[in-house]
Amino acid sequence: MSRRHEEFEEFARTRTPQLYRSAWMLCGDAHRAEDLVQDTLAKVFVRWHRPLGGGIDNPAAYAHTALVRTYISAQRRRSNHERPTEHLPEQAATGAEHPEGAATRLTLAAALEQLAPLDRAVLVMRYLDDTSVADTAAALGVSGQAVRNRTLRALDRLRAVLGTSLDDLIESGGS
Amino acid sequence: MTIPDHGVDLLLRRTADDLALPDIDRLVAGGVSRGRTRRRRARIGAAVASVAVIGVVGAAAAVVPRLGGEVDSARDPRPVQPATSGPTAGSPDVAPPADVLRPLVAPDEMAQTIRDMTGASDVHEVFVDGSGKDLPRLFYGSVRSGFVSFRIRWYNNPLVVEDGGQPLAPSHICQPAVEPDCTTLPDGSRLLREDVHQSGGTGVPPTFLERSLTLATHDGWQIDVIAYNSTGEKEGVVVAPEPVLTMAELEALATSDAWYA
Known part of the structure; x- marks a missing residue:
């Protein structure tokens, strides 16, 4: 195994947990999240091993940008894969998880499902990945003002969907 | 609050x-x-x-898909004619206005064309919720017992655009810079080939394979065609070692002008 490949695998193992968390928030279920993470790692792999000028200045940022772009592209293409039976409910909590945490997760996933893919990506980048407005705008190919507008719209939508249960969810989300 | x-x-x-x-x-x-x-x-x-x-520079756009088909399979790479004619020809980064969208032929005619081009039996249209105004049509068929789906929809969904979303350009489906299987056709349409991969999903056996192709036409249609090696997408039995249509056949379907009136 080459040194470059070892470095990639080390990076991927370190970064994949956070990529998976972001992917889950984007996709709303474990199977699609795993698929998205693997597609993202594949793109980073190709770039990592590019023979000429293949260096990546900030691999973590590059990977997260690749993740949201891959997600949005997939959402735009996804319509043909939609079937009447496609929307299988996410599995309930496994035995190792707190039931309240699982309930929060499912409620949040249902609320996020109401958002447009780009709005969802904006929320995840801004509030889960701590990405700046400017970097979010650059990653998604929109203006900074569009990021701000989409953030407000997404928050309004979440407020409408979650209603007053938000405080309860925040309380129970990490339990 | x-x-x-x-x-x-x-x-x-x-x-x-x-x-x-x-x-x-x-x-x-x-x-x-x-x-x-x-x-x-x-x-x-x-x-x-x-x-x-x-080779012949002028024929390059037509040669590439043919050679791609030969790489995928030695079987029947039918001549591919990318859709080069149409009301507009231009950049894949320009969102097409609604008034250039070509009208479609009747659903029955589309189903017959799918039969004619693939040898499929039992091609039928599946009801799709059209409340999003994206004019979707979805067909399922069976080619040598393998499941095939064909979908066409207007990718600039008016509801999304009315809601403040930006009109999409053909380039929205993929970027050649990061996806080697993403290409731009001479008329500005963009095409993404996704060769054989596991269908995936909850409980789907790893032997279930699919091959798919997505085309965003220069005038606003998105066509997705998927071929499987099984009798169904998520359940059924495996009937072939590979999906039942080659990439060249998928491409011939997607780029055909037969869908437009």
Whole structure:
């Protein structure tokens, strides 16, 4: 195994947990999240091993940008894969998880499902990945003002969907 | 009551932290495997492109898909004629206005064309919720017992645009810079080939394979065609070692002018 490949695998193992968390928030279920993470790692792999000028200045940022772009592209293409039976409910909590945490997760996933893919990506980048407005705008190919507008719209939508249960969810989300 | 930003921040973080993580080594191995496949395809694509450039430059756009089909399978790479005619021809980065969208032929005629081009039996239209105004039509068919789907829809969904979303250009489906299987056709349409991969999904056996192709036409239609090696997408039995249509056949379907009145 080459040194470059070892470095990639080390990076991927370190970064994949956070990529998976972001992917889950984007996709709303474990199977699609795993698929998205693997597609993202594949793109980073190709770039990592590019023979000429293949260096990546900030691999973590590059990977997260690749993740949201891959997600949005997939959402735009996804319509043909939609079937009447496609929307299988996410599995309930496994035995190792707190039931309240699982309930929060499912409620949040249902609320996020109401958002447009780009709005969802904006929320995840801004509030889960701590990405700046400017970097979010650059990653998604929109203006900074569009990021701000989409953030407000997404928050309004979440407020409408979650209603007053938000405080309860925040309380129970990490339990 | 308004949601403070830190509330959403907390909710997202706590919920994310509560997730049970999958096997990280398995995900990394899957990513590496897909990455290697992408690199191989990129090398094949580069070699094909070189041949096309050295050959007849004017015919390059038609040659590349044919050679791609020969790489995929030795079986019946039918002549491919990318849709080069149409009301507009231009950049894949320009969103087409609604008034250039070509009208479609009747659903029955589309089903018959699918039969004629693939030899499929039992092609039928499946009801799709059209309340999004994107004019969707979905057909299922069976080719030598293998499941095939064909979908066409207007990718500039008016409801999304009315809601403040930006009109999409053909380039929205993929970017050649990061996806080696993404190409631009001479008329500005963009095409993404996704060669054989596991269908995936909950409970779907790993022997279930699919091959798919997505085309965003220059005037606003998105066509997705998928061929499987099984009798169904998620259940059924495997009937062939590979999906029942080659990439050349998928491309012939997607780029045909037969869909337009």
